[in-house]
Amino acid sequence: MNKPTLHTVLSPRLLDLYNLENAIVVIIDVFRATSTIATALYNGAQFVYPVAGVQDCIEKGKALNAITAGERDGKVIEGLQYGNSPAEYPASFIKGKTLVLTTTNGTKLLHMALEQKAATVITGSFPNLSAVCNYLKAQNKNVILGCSGWKDLFNIEDTLFAGAVISRIKSQFTVHCDSSLMAENMYKLHQADRLQYIRQTTHWHRLQAYGLEKDLEYCVTEDGANIVPVYRPENEALHPETW
Template sequence: MNKPTLYTCLSPALLHLYDVRDCIVVVIDILRATSTISTALYNGAKEIIPVDSVEKCIRLGKEMACITAGERDGKIAEGLQYGNSSFEYPREFIQGKILVLTTTNGTKLLHMALAKGATEIITGSFLNFSAVCQHLVEMKRNVILACAGWKDKVNMEDTLFAGAVVSEVEQHFNINCDSSGIASNLYQLAKDDMYEFMKKNDASHYHRLTKFGLEKDIRHCLTLDLANVLPYYMNERLVV
């Protein structure tokens, strides 16, 4: 039996090189959009509406009387109520509520994949690693691991997550893709302590968030299966 294919796209700027139409696209934005999405849904959020602009986020928040959240360059965007930290969405706050979210990289990439005709989009983070891998293996469909990076540049943490997924599911897929090999090899080097690996190798996002005093966020976002749900995009919303 023919195995499905798996490719890794290390930056949104490279997405045009991949045919996403008959694939499961896994949107990856570890620090911090897809980690926040997993956490909020795990903690009982009714749904998350990912939008690609602050203006749309504010407008929907008013129209629907729901929570607006998001960041630009790592800080809460002006006009929004909350930021992009998992710690802002405990169960007692988010349960049963709708969250409208916009982020610098992750929500933008999701809308790029939609514009290219993606028919199935899920979001991946270390916090929901097992749910993502299990879904990919069970569905037996072609996969694109799509890293959000940072403003179209490749970043370390999204690449590490893609590598973790490749390492976990590789026997179920045909993988003839240097990006997947690079990601997998990087993950093998880092897997014993990804936080220290990012610190030691001067990861740009490590510096950006540490500068804002967010070391706790970084450690949290690199932890396996703390919010092990599968965020699935349907009808312009992310739901479990």
């Protein structure tokens, strides 16, 4: 039996080069959207609605009586209640509530994947690394690891997470993909000094300037929020699944 395929997309600008119709697309936005989504759902949020635009976020929040949150360029958006920090969503605050979220990169890529008719969309980051790997191994479907990057530019942290996934699951997939090979090699090279390596990245310096260093350290720490956020088209929201 042929193994399913695995590819890594290094930037949203490259997404349209891939066939998503029979694939699970993993949206990766380590700093910080997909880390925040996993954390909020792990801590008991009922749903997370990822929306592309600020006005959409405000309107859907009102319609659902939900918490509205988001950022542009790392800063909380005027008109929204909360930001894109995982630390803002402990169980004591988020349990039983609904979150509507818009971010610079991650929610944008998620909607791009939906527009290209992805069969299934989930989100991944280091806090839910093991759950994502378990899920992908169990599905036996083609996988696209989609890196959100920064405003369509390549970034290291998303690619590093893709490499972490590949290193764990590649034996069950056909991987003829240079970007996947590069991602895995990068991860293996820096696995032992990941936190030190990630401190050199552009995005780390950008967000550190806003006092977000604790956020960033959490976002590259494995398995603190081990659920899989799975997008369900029937209500346009991410739901938590345990794997």
